[in-house]
Amino acid sequence: MWSFIGSECMLFGTLIATFLVYRSRNVVGPYPADLLNIPFITVTTFVLLMSSLMMVLALAAVSKGDMKMGKIWLFLTALFGLIFLGGQYYEFSHFVHEGLPLSRNLFSSTFFVLTGTHGAHVAGGVLWLSTLLVRAQMGKLDEKNAETVEIAGLYWHFVDVVWIVLFTLIYLLV
Amino acid sequence: ILNRRLLIAAALVIAVVAGACGGEYPQSALHPESDFAERLDVLFAQIFWWAVGVFVVVEGILLYTVFRWRENPERGRPKEVHGHTMMEIGWTLVPALILVAIAIPTIRTIFIVDNPTTDPDALTVEAVGRQWWWEFNYPELGIQTANEIHIPVGRTIDVRVRSADVLHSFWVPRLGGKRDLVPGRENQIWFTADSTGVYWGQCAEYCGTAHALMSFRVIVDTPEDFDAWAAVNAGGAVTIQDAEARAGKAVFESNACVSCHTIRGTIAQGQFGPDLTHFGSRLTIGAGILDNTLENLRYWIDSTQHAKPGNFMPEVQLTDAQVAQLAAYLLALR
Amino acid sequence: MSADAATHEGHEGLYEGGIWSWLTTVDHKRIGILYFVTGLIFLLIAGLEGQLIRTQLAQSELRILDPDFYNQLFTMHGTTMVFFAGMPLITAFFNYVVPLQIGARDVAFPRLNAFSYWVLLFAGIFLYSSFAFGGAPDGGWFAYQPLTNPEYSPGLGMDFYILALLLAGVGSIAGGVNFLVTIVNMRAPGMTFMRMPLFTWMTLIVAILILLCFPPFTIGLVFMLFDRSFGTHFFDAAAGADPVLWQHLFWVFGHPAVYILLLPAFGVVSDVIPAFSKKGLFGYPVIVFSGILIAFLGFGVWVHHMFSVGLGPIVNAVFGGATMLIAIPTGIKIFNWIATLWGGQLKFTPAMLFAIGLVGTFTIGGLSGVMHASPPSDLQQTDTYFVVAHFHYVLIGGTVFGLFSGLYYWFPKATGKMMSDSLGAWHFWLTFIALNVTFFPMHFSGLLGMPRRTFTYAEGLGLDTFNLISTVGAFIFTVSFIPLVWNLLKSLRSGPDAGPNPWDAHTLEWTMSSPPPHYNFAVLPQVNRRDPMWHPHVEPGAEPPAGVTLGVEPRLQPEVPPEPVIMPGPSFWPLFLAVGLLIATIGGLGSLPVALVGAAISLVGLFGWAFEPVEGEH
Numbered sequence A: 001m002w003s004f005i006g007s008e009c010m011l012f013g014t015l016i017a018t019f020l021v022y023r024s025r026n027v028v029g030p031y032p033a034d035l036l037n038i039p040f041i042t043v044t045t046f047v048l049l050m051s052s053l054m055m056v057l058a059l060a061a062v063s064k065g066d067m068k069m070g071k072i073w074l075f076l077t078a079l080f081g082l083i084f085l086g087g088q089y090y091e092f093s094h095f096v097h098e099g100l101p102l103s104r105n106l107f108s109s110t111f112f113v114l115t116g117t118h119g120a121h122v123a124g125g126v127l128w129l130s131t132l133l134v135r136a137q138m139g140k141l142d143e144k145n146a147e148t149v150e151i152a153g154l155y156w157h158f159v160d161v162v163w164i165v166l167f168t169l170i171y172l173l174v
Numbered sequence B: 001i002l003n004r005r006l007l008i009a010a011a012l013v014i015a016v017v018a019g020a021c022g023g024e025y026p027q028s029a030l031h032p033e034s035d036f037a038e039r040l041d042v043l044f045a046q047i048f049w050w051a052v053g054v055f056v057v058v059e060g061i062l063l064y065t066v067f068r069w070r071e072n073p074e075r076g077r078p079k080e081v082h083g084h085t086m087m088e089i090g091w092t093l094v095p096a097l098i099l100v101a102i103a104i105p106t107i108r109t110i111f112i113v114d115n116p117t118t119d120p121d122a123l124t125v126e127a128v129g130r131q132w133w134w135e136f137n138y139p140e141l142g143i144q145t146a147n148e149i150h151i152p153v154g155r156t157i158d159v160r161v162r163s164a165d166v167l168h169s170f171w172v173p174r175l176g177g178k179r180d181l182v183p184g185r186e187n188q189i190w191f192t193a194d195s196t197g198v199y200w201g202q203c204a205e206y207c208g209t210a211h212a213l214m215s216f217r218v219i220v221d222t223p224e225d226f227d228a229w230a231a232v233n234a235g236g237a238v239t240i241q242d243a244e245a246r247a248g249k250a251v252f253e254s255n256a257c258v259s260c261h262t263i264r265g266t267i268a269q270g271q272f273g274p275d276l277t278h279f280g281s282r283l284t285i286g287a288g289i290l291d292n293t294l295e296n297l298r299y300w301i302d303s304t305q306h307a308k309p310g311n312f313m314p315e316v317q318l319t320d321a322q323v324a325q326l327a328a329y330l331l332a333l334r
Numbered sequence C: 001m002s003a004d005a006a007t008h009e010g011h012e013g014l015y016e017g018g019i020w021s022w023l024t025t026v027d028h029k030r031i032g033i034l035y036f037v038t039g040l041i042f043l044l045i046a047g048l049e050g051q052l053i054r055t056q057l058a059q060s061e062l063r064i065l066d067p068d069f070y071n072q073l074f075t076m077h078g079t080t081m082v083f084f085a086g087m088p089l090i091t092a093f094f095n096y097v098v099p100l101q102i103g104a105r106d107v108a109f110p111r112l113n114a115f116s117y118w119v120l121l122f123a124g125i126f127l128y129s130s131f132a133f134g135g136a137p138d139g140g141w142f143a144y145q146p147l148t149n150p151e152y153s154p155g156l157g158m159d160f161y162i163l164a165l166l167l168a169g170v171g172s173i174a175g176g177v178n179f180l181v182t183i184v185n186m187r188a189p190g191m192t193f194m195r196m197p198l199f200t201w202m203t204l205i206v207a208i209l210i211l212l213c214f215p216p217f218t219i220g221l222v223f224m225l226f227d228r229s230f231g232t233h234f235f236d237a238a239a240g241a242d243p244v245l246w247q248h249l250f251w252v253f254g255h256p257a258v259y260i261l262l263l264p265a266f267g268v269v270s271d272v273i274p275a276f277s278k279k280g281l282f283g284y285p286v287i288v289f290s291g292i293l294i295a296f297l298g299f300g301v302w303v304h305h306m307f308s309v310g311l312g313p314i315v316n317a318v319f320g321g322a323t324m325l326i327a328i329p330t331g332i333k334i335f336n337w338i339a340t341l342w343g344g345q346l347k348f349t350p351a352m353l354f355a356i357g358l359v360g361t362f363t364i365g366g367l368s369g370v371m372h373a374s375p376p377s378d379l380q381q382t383d384t385y386f387v388v389a390h391f392h393y394v395l396i397g398g399t400v401f402g403l404f405s406g407l408y409y410w411f412p413k414a415t416g417k418m419m420s421d422s423l424g425a426w427h428f429w430l431t432f433i434a435l436n437v438t439f440f441p442m443h444f445s446g447l448l449g450m451p452r453r454t455f456t457y458a459e460g461l462g463l464d465t466f467n468l469i470s471t472v473g474a475f476i477f478t479v480s481f482i483p484l485v486w487n488l489l490k491s492l493r494s495g496p497d498a499g500p501n502p503w504d505a506h507t508l509e510w511t512m513s514s515p516p517p518h519y520n521f522a523v524l525p526q527v528n529r530r531d532p533m534w535h536p537h538v539e540p541g542a543e544p545p546a547g548v549t550l551g552v553e554p555r556l557q558p559e560v561p562p563e564p565v566i567m568p569g570p571s572f573w574p575l576f577l578a579v580g581l582l583i584a585t586i587g588g589l590g591s592l593p594v595a596l597v598g599a600a601i602s603l604v605g606l607f608g609w610a611f612e613p614v615e616g617e618h
């Protein structure tokens, strides 16, 4: 798993580098500052952070063998992930509405692809969690294979950390 | 068995070297005719001889080892040798030193050839790459031409290269190295030709269908010849007397030609294709692919898509007579 | 006798069972064989394209092939050779050999392994289907922007290129993870890192290289895909972007990629030379670390492909210097190999011939590489046939020679049959001659003004002779494949039995019957040293390998496992998922519904995969 995450770092590294190189090279508006809705994103960011907390609790519960709580926490993690995605969907459509479709300028290109890639990772995570949930339902998940939960958690936290970086770079440093 | 390798290699080298020495190579990097190309060639030669040295040593030891120690029941099972620190250090240091010997002249040369020229009275030539031909401008002299440039011997030429569409690369091996034409960037290369003559240039970055046929010529003149050439080319087209050529002019101006080509001093003001104002004086047709002769020119006008597949000049429907007249006209534009 | 019995039983383990058992196999040995066959076929196809290229260039101003077709040919030739011949062939050896060398019963994630293979196969087929659908990619194997924009490359060609390489990339990264984890976690007791065979070491390094260098390329491809399909502006100079970004993204991947192709070949040679010198590797730790160093430096040199872009003297000087440094660790390997040969009992089997051939010919390519590494001298060489000469010497004289050496070395292990030495020798000498006849003259044609990627050249250049020689050489190449293919078929049918260790080689894969039983090792070996097969005595302190009776052949595995072995069962989910991804990819050509269907199938595949019980099998 660590090896995979290392590879993922290169992935986002490249995207972020591109974003930074191009951030000030737009030739047509709208420009980042005109659109970014920082308060709103701060909220969804917070939600995503919370989901990481849920993940920790889920792991704790599962490894204690307490599958009932385990399931609840897993479910909440996935749910918060979905909320975040919802927020992202709202943001995207808002931008498009404001006249910044994907193909508008360099900012739109880099912004959508960068955050989009991250969104895809969150979605992937949600799917992964849901498989865990189903397995838990079928009673195929208990402290003996808590490791699978741990690995999923590792991934989830990673995706989370990436977002913190993106949040700082894209929203706080405009 | 293995000495066959050696023989073959040797035979090849000899054969090929022999080949390389005879003959005329208008686009060779090994026959420099300018200070710039000279520098690259000297540096290359240095590295080359170091490489030859390494090659001889390595292959020599290898072959000797392979013969000396081929299987032989007399000797028992070989004894284990797990390494030898001094040797390891040795064959780390020696290559390192050789590389230093290569790196020093390399870096010296880089800082000369990768910097713009410092010569105050260099002559500026602007080279614009287009799929698949070259537009050349002399800002100081108000000259525009295509697919060939004249330059004075002994004077620094400051070539500013830029691209109108995709990547291309400006390359005249006997006068200098390559410089890429990158959309959105301006690049430079400079050189001072040592001797008069005609040198071949070629687009050296893959740029699509006709990349292979995107060549040009550099004609190095004596200063006098150059000034004469410049004087003519700064002006508009000559007035045509010859009857057939006049007819050709009519054909030219009554067809699609004018929408792409410029012939200064006539109604032809198109910007898409090469400027033809002094076409008659040029050495080649179609970006260095055909000698500029009457029948070649007819062939080019008549079936340009066969002469240069994919190029953006349409095959205008003309009678043979009209083609002949056009050719006469264009050749008359000296 | 006993060895035969073992071989026979191995056969059942390996080759019985119909197509279905191959489609659902998760056995690293079978997957290895699949990779090999696939890679070889793509090598032949791409080679055929090479032949066509040479035919068109035999003389100046020929008009045999239409320019656009020629451009498709060299693009497909390069892309296929690197991604669908080179990489699958090395992966074939990773799969077959590494678990055997480290004393494991399979790779860490057998199903993921199968998945990697299927996506690669589909990516290759997908790429070639482009010939049928309006033209193959023609942007060159590094697809420089902006030529590959829709504006200058309308049509689906480049979309096929992008999507196929994205798909292949997924497989490669999965494979990278798999082998990294396998080597780190699944080594037999006592198989410390510094006891690992060199081939395993190089695999480990390459797995890391893959993980680190594929992502930037993937992103680059995604950018290009978006530029083409959704009108973004990642490489659009008019929108303020810089097309050179693509060159960076590509070469940040592209240079490490060439070492991905090379290091495994070096690994093979480092195992083959000792085996046929009857003498342990000289300077083992040095060879290991020089490998690591090559990989490490390999990440800091990519700009040497861009010396004519005009990035300025400082950048060029730094990257030129960094590139030259790589000559040092590479040289160290060369010299250590020679030192290993020194004083040995050299046996010139085909495997050994190719190994020695590599040491000799790779050096030539390496030296021309150093000439490129000097930016000013590269200003004359870049994009000429001098470069073409360089990289074919390293790719054929390095990678391909290494792969052939490995083929002759491990074929008896994989099939239980010996190959013919004389045919092998023919194959070697023909290949060796072909290589030099084809590519040595290109040094000259390049320096004398022959640009690459040109479908023809003017007679006035005076280059007909050199090109003709090259073309003749290319045809010798084709001939050289006859003894190989013949040898393969003949040996498979009627080769003499190999027995466990035909070469009296030194590493673990030679401890069990050939072909190995499904479970590889009846008992997991206890490793006490680098060359377990050569040293029956057990080092003081370490107890003798469990379940192994000391005696005549103390190091051989027992015929039957003392206790039952649990092996992962077959699964068709990997194939299922790969099909889903393929369909999604096809959709990527411009049909959203198809893409969604594909995505849906992939989802089903994922769930099926996740819930499939990994039930055991004896």
Ligand code: HEA
Pocket (backbone or CB within 6 Å): B054, B058, B094, B095, B096, B098, B099, C258, C259, C261, C262, C304, C305, C323, C324, C326, C327, C328, C330, C331, C332, C334, C362, C363, C364, C365, C366, C367, C369, C370, C372, C373, C374, C378, C381, C382, C383, C387, C390, C391, C394, C395, C398, C399
């Ligand atoms: C297996 C693949 C492989 C390998 C191993 C190498 C190895 C090297 N390559 Fe090569 N290279 C390619 C594949 C490879 N290359 C490809 C495919 C391209 C073209 C891509 C394209 O444009 O399509 C390319 C292009 C390429 C370029 C760009 C050329 C251009 O386009 O202008 C450069 C420039 O520096 C370069 C340099 C080197 C160097 C310095 C090495 C070094 O690693 C070599 C080191 C080895 C030796 C030097 C020999 C052994 C050493 C000794 C015996 C010690 C003593 C030696 C000395 C002291 C010099 N290569």
Ligand code: HEA
Pocket (backbone or CB within 6 Å): C043, C044, C045, C046, C047, C048, C050, C051, C053, C054, C074, C075, C077, C078, C079, C081, C082, C086, C140, C141, C142, C388, C392, C395, C396, C399, C400, C438, C452, C453, C454, C455, C474, C477, C478, C481
């Ligand atoms: C591993 C990599 C590899 C290998 C092995 C080869 C092998 C060969 N290549 Fe290579 N080549 C590249 C990688 C490779 N190439 C790359 C990366 C490029 C750059 C592409 C680009 O510019 O974008 C290139 C470009 C390239 C060019 C330059 C094209 C141009 O710039 O215009 C040429 C020209 O001669 C050439 C020739 C050959 C030849 C003759 C062989 C020979 O070795 C081939 C030997 C023959 C065979 C292996 C096949 C034998 C069998 C048959 C012919 C037929 C039978 C078929 C069946 C039975 C099914 N190649």
Ligand code: CUA
Pocket (backbone or CB within 6 Å): B129, B130, B132, B167, B168, B169, B203, B204, B205, B206, B207, B208, B211, B212, B214
């Ligand atoms: Cu212009 Cu190649």
Ligand SMILES: [Cu+2]
Pocket (backbone or CB within 6 Å): C254, C255, C258, C301, C302, C304, C305
């Ligand atoms: Cu490189």
